[in-house]
Amino acid sequence: MQTRIVQTDGLKQQILEAGANDGSAPLVLLIHGFPELGISWRAQVAALAEAGYHAVAPDMRGYGGTDKPERVENYSILHLVGDMVDLVRALGETTCTVVGHDWGAPVAWHCALMRPDVFTAVAGLSVPFQPRSPKGPPTALMRGLSERLGLGEFYISQFQTPDAHLDFEADVAGALRRGFYAYDGATPDDRRSTGFLAPGQTFLSAVPDDAALPPWMGESHFREYVAAFTASGFRGPLDWYRCIDLNWRLTAHLQNRRIAVPAVFLVGERDPVRVYAGQHEAGLKDWIPDLRSQTVLPGAGHWLQQERPEEVNAALIAFLKTSK
Structure with missing residues (x-):
């Protein structure tokens, strides 16, 4: 390899x-x-x-x-x-x-x-x-879904803001730890993410402060992620999300x-x-x-x-x- x-x-x-x-x-x-x-x-x-x-x-x-x-x-x-x-x-x-x-x-x-x-x-x-x-751009449909379900704001809607990546870059290790924990199969149901956020919450703040690394994630492997994202940041990765309406227009x-x-x-x-x-x-x-x-x-x-x-x-x- x-x-x-x-x-x-x-x-x-x-x-x-x-x-x-x-x-x-x-x-x-x-x-x-x-x-x-x-x-x-x-x-x-x-x-x-x-x-x-x-x-x-x-x-x-x-x-x-x-x-x-x-x-x-x-x-x-x-x-x-x-x-x-x-x-x-x-x-x-x-x-x-x-x-x-x-x-x-x-x-x-x-x-x-x-x-x-x-x-x-x-x-x-x-x-x-x-x-x-054919009903329209995804972000508008996401807002409609959030309103119908009454579950709060969808996290991808928050990612549309130009500075959303700064929240991740403020504490790279903490952001990664929370992200992996919130979507892992070993995390208890009441602590996993639903993708929907209560007023005042962000993707990261919605995850418990004591989020731990998943069972499959060793410390040395985790350090590889932290080093890479510390060096490269999160702007590019979140730009993928910021393009979802553009993608809809480009794929008619x-x-x-x-x-x-x-x-x-x-x-x-x-x-x-x-x-x-x-x-x-x-x-x-x-x-x-x-x-x-x-x-x-x-x-x-x-x-x-x-x-x-x-x-x-x-x-x-x-x-x-x-x-x-």
């Missing part, structure tokens, strides 16, 4: 990789979410390489060792998908399987939706494919388009994301006709590939073997 910098058309990308990179092993891209890094896939990179694949987990645009453009609009879904197209080509390949978790799942779904010639199979973890709504041409390539979806039974995105799980087959499996892991939370690495590895390898 090695870390290196790859120069693509648009930016320099830092990748974690293992397995033959001479074209003899099928390429698998592993796309992380927020607030994670390529190292979030370490267990999968090792297992996939052992199974005969070239596994590559990049730090995504705005994260870790990868370039961080200054302008908010440079974090659109078109840029994020384009980065992965560029990376496949820079690695000397023409096709690959793409796997995404959290924010990385929408990127992976859109890779398959936009460029099925390149991304010939897709796996989504924790966040189901959500088709573009994809309205009602379905994902045609083979796919699988995995989600933790106790993942808080299901509170607000779980409604899309029931209709996945309508939008992904070749959905090979849809698995709910009992007791698992949001950080699926790190909470349940053996189960995720087994599911991915089984899928890769049947989606050739």
